[in-house]
Amino acid sequence: MFASFEEWCRRAEEADLTLPATVIARERHNTDATEEAIRARILQTLDVMRAAIADGLSTDEQSPTRMTGGRARRLDAADDPLLGKPFRDLLVRAIATLEVNARMGLIVAAPTAGAAGIVPSVLLTMAETRGWSDDRLVDGMLVAGGVGAIIAHRASLAGAGGGCQAETGSAAAMAAAAVTWLEGGTPAQVGQAVALTVQGMLGLICDPVAGLVEIPCAYRNATAAVQAVAAAEMALAGLDFPIPVDEVLDVMGEVGRKMDVRYRETALGGLATTPTGQRIAEEAGMPELVALQRKGGARGEDAARLGPS
Amino acid sequence: MANLFDILGPSMVGPSSSHTAGACRLGFVAQSLIGGRPERATIELHGSFAMTGEGHGTKRAIIGGLLGMRPDDPGLRDSLARAAEEGLEYTFASVDLGESAHPNTTRIRAVRGEVETLMTGCSVGGGRILVQDIDGMPVALSGSLPTVVLVADDVPGTIAEITGLLSSRGINLATMRVDRTGRGERALMTIEADADIPADLEAELAALPWAHRVRTIGRLD
Numbered sequence: 001m002f003a004s005f006e007e008w009c010r011r012a013e014e015a016d017l018t019l020p021a022t023v024i025a026r027e028r029h030n031t032d033a034t035e036e037a038i039r040a041r042i043l044q045t046l047d048v049m050r051a052a053i054a055d056g057l058s059t060d061e062q063s064p065t066r067m068t069g070g071r072a073r074r075l076d077a078a079d080d081p082l083l084g085k086p087f088r089d090l091l092v093r094a095i096a097t098l099e100v101n102a103r104m105g106l107i108v109a110a111p112t113a114g115a116a117g118i119v120p121s122v123l124l125t126m127a128e129t130r131g132w133s134d135d136r137l138v139d140g141m142l143v144a145g146g147v148g149a150i151i152a153h154r155a156s157l158a159g160a161g162g163g164c165q166a167e168t169g170s171a172a173a174m175a176a177a178a179v180t181w182l183e184g185g186t187p188a189q190v191g192q193a194v195a196l197t198v199q200g201m202l203g204l205i206c207d208p209v210a211g212l213v214e215i216p217c218a219y220r221n222a223t224a225a226v227q228a229v230a231a232a233e234m235a236l237a238g239l240d241f242p243i244p245v246d247e248v249l250d251v252m253g254e255v256g257r258k259m260d261v262r263y264r265e266t267a268l269g270g271l272a273t274t275p276t277g278q279r280i281a282e283e284a285g286m287p288e289l290v291a292l293q294r295k296g297g298a299r300g301e302d303a304a305r306l307g308p309s
Numbered sequence: 310m311a312n313l314f315d316i317l318g319p320s321m322v323g324p325s326s327s328h329t330a331g332a333c334r335l336g337f338v339a340q341s342l343i344g345g346r347p348e349r350a351t352i353e354l355h356g357s358f359a360m361t362g363e364g365h366g367t368k369r370a371i372i373g374g375l376l377g378m379r380p381d382d383p384g385l386r387d388s389l390a391r392a393a394e395e396g397l398e399y400t401f402a403s404v405d406l407g408e409s410a411h412p413n414t415t416r417i418r419a420v421r422g423e424v425e426t427l428m429t430g431c432s433v434g435g436g437r438i439l440v441q442d443i444d445g446m447p448v449a450l451s452g453s454l455p456t457v458v459l460v461a462d463d464v465p466g467t468i469a470e471i472t473g474l475l476s477s478r479g480i481n482l483a484t485m486r487v488d489r490t491g492r493g494e495r496a497l498m499t500i501e502a503d504a505d506i507p508a509d510l511e512a513e514l515a516a517l518p519w520a521h522r523v524r525t526i527g528r529l530d
Contacts, residue, residue, distance in 0.1 A: 001311060027313045032503070041314065048320045065364075101323030104366050104386045111316045112435055113326040119317075141317055148316035157316075158434035160327070160412075174316075211361030213324040267361060288403075289360050 001026050001149030004246045005194065008146055009187045019187055020142035042138045045108055049097070049120035052107045056096025063102040065284050067215045072096035086129045090229065091222040093121035098218035111148045111157045114206075114213045115171035117221035119144055122175035122228050132182055140178035147177040147194055154246065155253030159206035159265035162256020168217075168224035169201035169252065175228035180235050191245040193235035198248050200227055203255050205263035207270025210281035211289055216271055268293060312453075319436050321380040327413050328358065328365035331432025333385060334529045336374020338440055338452055339417040341526040342426040347397060347419035350375055353404035356412035358432075368401055371415060375399070379529070380436060411439075424522075438529075446488045446497040452529040454483050454501040457511070462519040463489045463496040471500065474513060480504045495521070 001023065002008040012022040024035050033041075057076060062069035072095040081088035094117035101107045107116040119141075127137055148157065151170045156162035173194045180193040201224070209215045241248070262269030271277050273293045282290045321330040340346055350372075358367055366385065373388035376395060384391060392399060406414055411431035418427045430440035430450075440450040443458060450456055461467050468487065475482060481503040489496035506525045515523040 001313065001316075023313065030312055038313065042317065045314075045317055045320065104322050104324065104329070104369075106320060106381060106383060107323050108318055108320050109326045109330065109436060110318065113321065113323050113329070116323075142313075145313045145316045149311045149313070152311045152316065156434075158327070160434065210364060211357075212364045266357070284364055286361065286363060292360070 001030075001146060001153075003150070003153050005150055005191045005249075006244075006246055008150065009191070012187065018139075019146065019181060019190060020139040023142040023146045039138050042141045043134060045110075045141070046124075046134065046137060048106060048108050049110075050124065052100045052105065052116075053093045053096045053120060053124070055105050056100040057092070061103060063099070063214060065210060065212060065214060065280060067209065067212070067280065068095075068099045068102045068218050070099070071218065072099055086125055087226075089125045089128075090121050090225045093125060094118055094221040094225045095218050097121065098214070098221050102212070102214045102218070110144070111152070111170055111174070112159070112167050114159055114208075114217050115167040115221060115224070117218070118168060118171035118225050118228060119175045119178070121221070121225040123178055126179055126182075126229070130183065136182055140182045143181040143190065144174035144178040147174045150246075151249055151252070154249040156256050159208075161264070162252065163259045163264050164204040164206040164220060165198075165201045165252055166256055167206065168220045169198055169204060171221075172201065172224040172228040172231070173197040175225065176231040176235070179229065179232035183232070183236050185232075185236050189235045189238070192239070192241055193231045195241040195243065195245040195248045196231035196234050196239070197227055198252055199241060199243075200231070202252060203259075205259065205270050206265040207263060207272045208265065208267055209272050209277045210284045210286055211267035211272065212284070315435060315437065319380055321436060322366075322370075322383060322385045325365045326436040327432045327434050328362060328367045329370045329385070330380035330436035331413065331434075331438050332358070332362075332365075332367045332370035332415070333374040333378060333380045334436065334438045334452060335415055335428075335430045335432065335440070336371040336417065337377065337379065337529065338374075338430065338438070338450070338526055339419045339426065339428045340375050340377055342428060342443065342458060342524050343419050343421040343424045344524060345421060346376055346395060347421045349420040350397065350399040351418040352399060352401050353416040354401065355404050355406040355410050355414040355416070358413050358415055359403040371417070372397070372399060375417075375419065443497060446490065448486065448488070448497065448499045450499055450501070450526070452526060454503065455505045455528055456526040457498075457500040457502070457506055457514065458524045458526065459498040459500070459514060459520055460522040461496050461498060461517075462521070463491075463493050464519050467496070467498070467519055470517060471498065471514065474510065475500070475502065478507070478510055480506070480510075
C-alpha cells in the first residue's frame with residue numbers, strides 16, 4: 001500500500017485525491033478490484049463487526065477459563081456511567097468483541113484478532129454520536145486500512161512481532177486516524193492523530209495469561225479504544241506532536257524488535273508468569289507451557305524457540 | 310506489501326489470527342493438494358502451535374481446513390465432530406522441527422485414496438501462511454493468489470508449455486518457482502496466478518505427458 005505516511009500524502013496530493021480515494025486507487029492497482037467491490041466488501045466487514053458486538057452482548061456464557069464472557073453485558077447494565085453513555089459504549093463494545101473472539105465466534109481481525117475490538121468500538125460508537133452514515137464509515141475504514149498498512153511496513157501488527165503496542169497500538173492508531181478524517185481533519189491532522197496514539201502506547205508488552213487471547217487482551221482493547229478517541233480529540237484541536245508520524249512508527253518498530261521475546265505473545269513473561277497466571281494456565285490444561293514458565297520464569301533460549309511467531 | 314483486506318480482515322472465527330485462521334488455511338491447502346477431503350491425516354504441531362494450540366482451537370482449525378472449511382466458517386468450532394461424521398481419521402502429535410522452524414509450524418500428512426501428500430507450513434501472523442515444503446521439495450506459497458502445484462518430469466520445454474497454456478487463457482503469472490530432486494528426475498513447479506484457474510485448464514495441465522500430478526489451490530479468503 002504505502003511505505004510511509006509521507007508517501008501516502010504525497011500520492012494523494014499529486015493525484016489530487018483524498019486520503020481514502022488514494023487507498024482505493026492503490027488497492028485497485030494491486031488487486032484489479034473495482035471501487036464498487038472494495039466499498040461493498042468494507043460494508044460487509046462493518047456488518048460482521050456489528051454482529052460480533054451484538055453476539056457478545058447476547059449471552060453471559062463464559063469462556064472455558066472463565067476469564068472472559070459476560071463482562072461486556074455486566075458493564076453495559078451497570079448504573080451511572082462516569083462520562084456518559086458513549087464513553088461506556090466504547091468499553092462495552094471493545095470487550096464484547098473480544099469475548100466473542102475468545103469463544104470462537106466470528107469477528108474481523110482488524111488488524112489482528114487480539115485487537116479486533118478497537119476499530120469497531122470506536123467507529124460504530126462515534127458513528128452514533130456524530131451521525132456518520134455507513135458510506136462515510138467506509139471512508140473511515142479506508143483511512144484506517146491505509147494506516148495499518150504503513151505500520152505493517154515500518155513496524156509490525158503482530159504481538160509476536162512487536163508486543164501489544166503492535167496489536168492494540170496499531171488498531172487504536174487506525175481508529176484515531178479514521179475518526180480524525182471523518183471529523184474533517186486534514187491529512188496532517190490524521191498523521192498527528194496516529195503519532196499521538198502511538199506515543200502513548202509505545203512499549204506495551206504482550207503477555208497473555210495461559211497464552212490465550214483473553215486477558216489482558218479484552219481490557220486492553222477497551223482502554224486502547226479510549227486512547228484512540230483521546231488522540232483524535234487532540235489532533236482535531238490542532239495539538240501537534242513534534243516528532244513526525246513516520247519517525248514515531250519507526251520507534252514502534254525499534255521497540256518491538258528490541259523487546260524481550262518473553263513479552264511478545266509467548267506467555268513466558270509479564271502477567272502470564274505471575275503465580276496466578278501460572279495457576280490459570282495449569283487449570284486450563286497447558287502442562288507444557290507451565291513447565292516452561294516455571295523453568296526460571298522462562299530463560300531467553302526457551303523463549304527464543306517460541307517466538308516471534 | 311499488505312493489501313487492504315489483510316489489514317481490515319480477515320473475517321474469522323476466533324480467537325487467534327495466527328493460531329486459528331492461519332491454522333485453518335494450512336489444513337485447507339493440505340486438502341487442496343490431494344484434491345479434497347482426506348480419509349486419514351497425521352498432524353504434527355511444532356513450537357507455539359504445540360504449546361498453546363489447545364486453547365486457541367488450533368486442532369479444530371486444522372481439521373476444519375482439512376474438511377474444506379475457510380477461516381470464517383462457524384463450523385470450525387465443531388469440526389472434530391464433523392470429521393467423525395465425514396470419515397476423516399486423524400492423529401495429532403507434538404514435534405520438534407528444530408531451531409530454525411517458525412514457532413507456528415505444522416507438518417501434515419494427508420491421504421485420500423491413492424493420493425498422499427506431506428506438507429509443511431507455518432502461520433506467519435494476521436492469518437497469513439507460508440507453505441514451505443510439499444513432498445520433500447521446498448516451496449514458498451502464501452495462498453494469497455490462485456496457485457497451481459504441478460509435479461513434472463524434469464524435461465526441456467515444460468515451462469514454455471505451461472506459460473503458453475496460461476497466457477492462451479489470458480491469465481497473468483504472478484510468480485513461478487521450479488525445484489527438482491535431481492537432473493532428469495522429478496520437478497515441482499508452483500505457479501501463482503493473478504486470476505482463478507478454471508477446472509478445464511487444470512485438466513489440460515494434468516493431461517500433459519510429462520505432468521504427474523496437478524493441483525490448484527483457490528484464493529484462501
